[in-house]
Amino acid sequence: MNIEPLGLHHKELLQQRLRAITVPLSEYSFPNLYLFRQSHHYEVILDDHVFIRGRSYDGRTYIMPAEPVDRMGLACFRDLLKDVDFLFPIPDEWLSFFPADEFATDWQEGDADYLYTVEKMSTLAGRNLHKKRNLLKQFLNAYAHEALPLTNDRLPQARVILDEWLKEAGASADETDYGPCREALERYDELVLCGGIYFADNEPAGFVLGEEVNDETFVLHFAKARTKFKGIYQYMFNNFAKILPPKYRYLNLEQDLDKENLRIFKSSYVPHALLRKARVSLRRS
Numbered sequence: 001m002n003i004e005p006l007g008l009h010h011k012e013l014l015q016q017r018l019r020a021i022t023v024p025l026s027e028y029s030f031p032n033l034y035l036f037r038q039s040h041h042y043e044v045i046l047d048d049h050v051f052i053r054g055r056s057y058d059g060r061t062y063i064m065p066a067e068p069v070d071r072m073g074l075a076c077f078r079d080l081l082k083d084v085d086f087l088f089p090i091p092d093e094w095l096s097f098f099p100a101d102e103f104a105t106d107w108q109e110g111d112a113d114y115l116y117t118v119e120k121m122s123t124l125a126g127r128n129l130h131k132k133r134n135l136l137k138q139f140l141n142a143y144a145h146e147a148l149p150l151t152n153d154r155l156p157q158a159r160v161i162l163d164e165w166l167k168e169a170g171a172s173a174d175e176t177d178y179g180p181c182r183e184a185l186e187r188y189d190e191l192v193l194c195g196g197i198y199f200a201d202n203e204p205a206g207f208v209l210g211e212e213v214n215d216e217t218f219v220l221h222f223a224k225a226r227t228k229f230k231g232i233y234q235y236m237f238n239n240f241a242k243i244l245p246p247k248y249r250y251l252n253l254e255q256d257l258d259k260e261n262l263r264i265f266k267s268s269y270v271p272h273a274l275l276r277k278a279r280v281s282l283r284r285s
């Protein structure tokens with residue numbers, strides 16, 4: 001068994017394996033793992049199969065399969081669980097693989113991904129979203145606006161937005177996802193990311209950045225904007241949903257990490273579903 005810190009050189013090893021995992025959870029993508037490798041202390045375990053070892057936001061150690069679990073035997077998980085707290089993130093679809101008399105299952109509310117239908121985000125239809133429609137209308141009426149693809153020549157403008165976002169956040173870079181987002185912009189082509197950039201009164205106002213996580217789900221890893229432009233987030237999400245190719249049915253805005261401001265913000269868009277991520281551990285005798 002070899003254990004190595006996760007790095008860019010693992011892209012070829014991991015990318016195809018992760019693509020074979022068709023669940024829509026945001027962790028099952030190489031860019032996500034790479035960009036948050038320091039936050040989670042990610043390591044690659046190379047054995048008969050490939051695994052990721054990491055540390056959760058609440059300080060627990062876990063193993064993440066880098067291949068579909070039905071391709072592996074339970075014996076390898078039993079061995080790996082001797083040295084970590086649990087397996088994570090395990091989608092509901094995989095739980096039947098782990099016998100309930102041998103494995104215990106737990107969920108943390110802050111781990112769940114927020115999943116929205118592209119149709120609803122592109123229309124903001126329904127009584128529960130009338131405030132979002134109003135904010136979008138106010139933005140469109142208040143500012144000269146433009147939405148463009150986030151191409152290489154516009155990356156410097158996205159960096160300006162990110163720096164302004166950090167100033168407005170009133171927090172240090174280490175207290176936010178500034179570092180991973182900055183690296184996403186620096187390695188935009190290498191990580192095969194895709195996004196949009198938005199302007200208000202000819203000023204760079206916001207951007208979104210993500211990737212396909214399975215054939216029908218697009219995950220937004222980052223959405224950053226200058227909040228002096230009221231309604232900018234509503235404009236970005238609505239516009240990006242409108243221009244996504246029709247194959248995508250869902251938009252994943254990732255988890256809230258038990259942060260109240262993120263929970264309120266993401267819940268306000270009325271998610272289609274919360275994608276639970278199980279923590280699976282060995283039952284102690």
